[in-house]
Amino acid sequence: MISQITALTRIPKEYVASVLLFVLLLIILRTSKNFIVQLLKKFAKKTTNEIDDMIVDAIERIPWFFYITLSVGIATKPLALPLWVDKGINYAITILIVFYAVRFVNNMISFFAEKQVAKQSESDKGEDTTFISIIGTITKIVVWVLAAIFLLDNFGIKVTPLIAGLGIGGIAVAFAFQNILEDLFSSFTIYFDKPFKHGDYIVIGSDSGTVEHIGLKTTRIRTLQGQELIVSNRELTSIRINNYKRMQKRRVVFNFGVVYDTPTEKLKKINKIVEKIISNNKNLELDRVHFKELGDFSLNFEVVYYINTREYKAYMDAQQEINFALKEEFEKEGIEFAYPTQSIILEK
Structure with a gap:
């Protein structure tokens, strides 16, 4: 027993001081953590945002x-420890600090990505939010890569040749996957520029349909015939697109003709008849009505009006009502619609 006490008294004072300092620091850190967490929780209850709750959760999870x-x-x-022990402790501390810092940053990225998804879902229920999740994932990967480079640099490993090698390899990969990368970057162009979005009815060349999905490489469109049309994003960013979903109101032009036997007095009534028919529909706005031309077999009129909707079915319903009303009014006035005819003149 006496020998053990004697051995303990031979322990250098700096080691005893380090042990006491270790215990004291552990108590202080633990107490400070509990105090800060309780303080932040009280503050978080007074706010409506969720960022402070996330900070509290991040501290509690350490x-x-x-x-x-x-x-x-x-x-x-303060101790004169072997070099490898001192380095090992420093490396462990650095790794832990970087790890928890990256985890906190990634939690922040996830939080803002989820908020953006929820915001877009509320503002436009049909919009595809896949890109937000993809961008969030890519950002997290970039953060981890930067953290790894930072650690390697702190460990004394030269990262410049490594980065240069990755750059050369990246160029080779870019050439090998050129078309795929073009589609990928085109998908980001579509997302940020928003020439169209999920649910829009678009016309591209001779094809048309409703956008069902915008992916990383392709966009899928459901045509009026029912089949699925798959178009590369690269093609969609290099051609003209007519987006009918963005149309505030539809401009309609239609023509009709009456027979040449129609008296001039009745011809002059046609403008008033058309104006009356269109004015009776509150969703229509008349632009003009004109006796346009003397056709081969008919006296032709041109009508231009606007309908306050972009829906094709609503437009066709309105045009049908106009056609019925024109037929009814013309029957009352004794005006006949023209149809292709040929007159044969016989000479003796």
Whole structure:
């Protein structure tokens, strides 16, 4: 027993001081953590945003191992430890700090990505939010890569040749996957520029349909005939697109003809008849009515009006009502619609 006490008294004072400092730091860190968490929780209850709740959660999730390692690192600084031990402790502290910092940043990225998805879902229920999740994932990967480069640089590893090698390899990969990368970047152009979005009715060349999905490489369109049309994003960003969903109101032009036997007095009534028919529909706005031309077999009129909707079915319903009303009014006035005819003149 006496020999053990004698052995303990031979322990250098700096080691005893380091142990006491380690215990003291551990107590302080633990107490400070509890105090800060309780303080932040009280503050978080008074606010409506969720960022402070996320900060509290991030602090609470830091385990005991982190505080122990940090306390060991600080407490052993005054000691003359072997170089490999000192480096090992410093590396462990650096790795832990970077790890929890990256995890906090990634949680922030996930939080803002989820908020953006919820915001878009509320404002436009049909919009595809896949890109937000993809951008969030890519951003997280970039953060981890930057953290890895930072750690390697702190460990004394030269990262410049590594980055240069990755750059050369990236150029080779870019050439090998040129078309895929073009589609990928085109998809980001579509997302940020928004020439169309999920649910829009678009016309591209001779094809048309409703956008059902915007992916990383292709966009899928459901045509009026029912089949699925798959178009590369690269093609969609290099051609003209007519987006009928963005149309505020539809401009309609239609023509009709009456027979040449129609008296001039009745011809002059046709403008008033058309104006009356269109004015009776509150969704229609008349632009003009004109006796346009003397056709081969008919006296032709041209009518231009606007309908306050972009829906094709509503437009066809309105045009049908106009056609019925014209037929009815012309029957009352004794005006006949023209149809293709030929007159044969016989000479003796």
